Amino acid sequence: MPDVILNPSQAAAPPMVQQSPFEPRIVAFFCNWCTYLAADLAGTSRMKYAPNVRVVRVMCSGRVDPQFVLAAFAHGADGVLIGGCHPGDCHYQEGNYKALRRYRLLKRMLKQMGIEEDRLRLEWISASEAERFRWVMNDMVEHVRALGPLHLQPDKEVFAEEVAV
Amino acid sequence: MAEKPKVAFYWCSSCGGCEETVVDLGEAVLDVVAAVDIVFWPVALDFKRKDVEAMPDGTILATFVNGAIRTTEQEEMAHLLRRKSKLLLAFGSCSHLGGIPGLANFFDRESILQSVYCDSPSTVNTEGVRPSLRHKDNGHTVELPGFYQTVRTLNQVVDVDYYVPGCPPTSRILRTALQTLLGGELPPKGTVLAPDHALCEECPRKDSKPVDLSISHFKRPHEVLIDEQKCLLAQGLLCMGPATRGGCEAPCIQGNMPCTGCCGPTSRVKDQGAKILSSLASLLESKDEAGIDQALASIPDPAGSFYRYSLPSSLLRRKKLTRHKPEPVSR
Numbered sequence: 001m002p003d004v005i006l007n008p009s010q011a012a013a014p015p016m017v018q019q020s021p022f023e024p025r026i027v028a029f030f031c032n033w034c035t036y037l038a039a040d041l042a043g044t045s046r047m048k049y050a051p052n053v054r055v056v057r058v059m060c061s062g063r064v065d066p067q068f069v070l071a072a073f074a075h076g077a078d079g080v081l082i083g084g085c086h087p088g089d090c091h092y093q094e095g096n097y098k099a100l101r102r103y104r105l106l107k108r109m110l111k112q113m114g115i116e117e118d119r120l121r122l123e124w125i126s127a128s129e130a131e132r133f134r135w136v137m138n139d140m141v142e143h144v145r146a147l148g149p150l151h152l153q154p155d156k157e158v159f160a161e162e163v164a165v
Numbered sequence: 166m167a168e169k170p171k172v173a174f175y176w177c178s179s180c181g182g183c184e185e186t187v188v189d190l191g192e193a194v195l196d197v198v199a200a201v202d203i204v205f206w207p208v209a210l211d212f213k214r215k216d217v218e219a220m221p222d223g224t225i226l227a228t229f230v231n232g233a234i235r236t237t238e239q240e241e242m243a244h245l246l247r248r249k250s251k252l253l254l255a256f257g258s259c260s261h262l263g264g265i266p267g268l269a270n271f272f273d274r275e276s277i278l279q280s281v282y283c284d285s286p287s288t289v290n291t292e293g294v295r296p297s298l299r300h301k302d303n304g305h306t307v308e309l310p311g312f313y314q315t316v317r318t319l320n321q322v323v324d325v326d327y328y329v330p331g332c333p334p335t336s337r338i339l340r341t342a343l344q345t346l347l348g349g350e351l352p353p354k355g356t357v358l359a360p361d362h363a364l365c366e367e368c369p370r371k372d373s374k375p376v377d378l379s380i381s382h383f384k385r386p387h388e389v390l391i392d393e394q395k396c397l398l399a400q401g402l403l404c405m406g407p408a409t410r411g412g413c414e415a416p417c418i419q420g421n422m423p424c425t426g427c428c429g430p431t432s433r434v435k436d437q438g439a440k441i442l443s444s445l446a447s448l449l450e451s452k453d454e455a456g457i458d459q460a461l462a463s464i465p466d467p468a469g470s471f472y473r474y475s476l477p478s479s480l481l482r483r484k485k486l487t488r489h490k491p492e493p494v495s496r
Contacts, residue, residue: 165311
């Protein structure tokens with residue numbers, strides 16, 4: 001116990017039980033040519049949408065290595081969103097098809113690992129679809145919020161459970 | 166006469182195949198015995214744990230530990246051998262990556278014990294007896310090691326200096342590793358003692374791999390008559406070669422079977438399963454969802470196939486544990 005309590009609220013609140021409403025942490029990988037520009041347009045159009053998404057710009061949705069997605073989940077993301085150009089519109093001809101194939105297989109694999117399907121999402125959003133971008137952001141956040149936190153980061157509690165005998 | 170360097174071998178959660186590798190050295194094992202003193206090797210020599218405990222710390226030059234860490238006893242032995250050894254090597258897939266025992270991370274302890282001691286068709290256990298940590302019999306108490314929920318690799322439990330890959334490592338990989346250790350010039354800590362290139366690089370069928378490889382659907386080895394010359398991926402077989410470290414000289418391919426990935430990833434890859442998923446999926450022909458799903462249906466167990474040897478060392482490490490929240494305590 002500290003001798004002097006500087007802040008009265010410290011004394012009132014029991015340690016470590018701060019209950020704030022769950023805010024999903026979402027990592028998004030957006031392609032440079034379509035979805036990232038849609039995000040830009042949404043911003044310059046001053047649209048309002050859920051602020052839960054951390055955006056990583058990649059040159060193409062085909063650049064999204066499944067390792068990126070797993071690393072995001074393993075480091076505390078509650079959801080991962082991949083955004084690319086519509087089929088046929090890929091700046092590199094085939095990149096978004098590769099992304100789609102990987103996504104379909106990764107979805108199945110994540111299910112086997114006990115991660116709910118709605119936590120990973122792939123969306124085609126073109127540079128002009130700011131309204132659709134806004135809708136996808138909000139919809140994704142609501143879906144993940146409904147699922148609750150993923151808790152994959154091995155904090156002390158998780159670790160203790162894993163090595164319990 | 167100068168004392169010979171001391172070497173130890175130990176096994177944790179493994180099948181014994183890695184011990185076979187040492188025996189498979191054949192006549193070369195005599196050179197090993199001439200060069201080193203084997204001070205601990207439970208599978209072959211009658212030394213006990215107390216003999217190891219009696220040694221001063223750091224006595225052993227190198228200890229080769231095979232097997233994953235799954236019980237309290239294995240964890241204790243890993244810590245003990247770490248203390249007694251200058252160099253600790255993870256020997257074989259299980260201690261390097263988790264290996265086949267690591268597939269238990271798709272389950273939890275309760276479902277494993279339930280399946281093994283109660284539900285399996287050959288088990289008769291009407292009283293539902295389960296192994297317990299302590300058991301009293303005739304006035305004596307006997308103890309069993311605790312069984313963890315999660316299988317871990319050796320380096321998730323203790324500090325590891327080098328890794329010897331393979332399930333089991335080939336004699337050649339072991340011989341090279343021993344020469345490296347005794348040669349004096351040690352590689353940087355954390356090195357996997359095998360070449361750092363993908364298996365495809367050294368595959369005898371490399372020349373038959375098409376440049377623009379594309380796959381309509383996958384086939385399993387029992388479904389086709391496999392051509393003995395042609396690239397297995399080009400024949401639609403799920404071969405882990407592109408995402409697996411070489412150095413084994415492709416014995417499986419030479420036996421006309423696809424690579425299953427036992428040597429783990431190369432140094433540039435973190436997660437072997439994700440990488441082979443990426444590689445295989447991008448090779449598919451189809452461009453629409455239905456066609457893609459139909460082609461992928463020919464891989465019945467993606468996670469189990471892609472992480473066959475590496476689940477505990479993967480980014481996700483295990484299937485998510487369903488957490489049991491403690492009941493609120495009523496006063």
